[in-house]
Amino acid sequence: MKTKKIPMRLCIGCGEMKPKKDLIRVLKDAEGTIQLDFTGKKSGRGAYLCKNMECFAAAQKGHRLERSFGCRVSEEIYEEMKHALQTELAGTADHLS
Template structure:
């Protein structure tokens, strides 16, 4: 009899849906103070998860939920860089 592995679930801060961790993009606030996309999901720092869709990033930006989860303020240019990185990560997956 094979063991059934438990699939870790995370909540998207944009649409508030629970999804498997592998389907989401992790955004991390590093101890150095940077906010960036974590394609491996293993970087040190406080993380938040988003669906790889621009609409979820826009919703998170509008509601400031990403800032609340990461406990830091995020400038607009970082949101633009996150949108580009998320497109790269989503396209490469």
């Protein structure tokens, strides 16, 4: 029986290749809205981050989202994404306990 290929993606925070399921997708849709896509299925341009705040901070500090999407990302968008990521991580930690 053939083994199923695991899709790998590059984290823009730490630069490591990891399985797609272990990462969170950052999405830029057709209207230019940038948001976190926890399902990974919405349409638009995507970049990936590890599920931790260190990679998010590294991506923000290095302006890696701007480089990936080719546009400016405002501080308000970073704050919204930070809050959404913290909420998701808290929910995941509660779920695992």
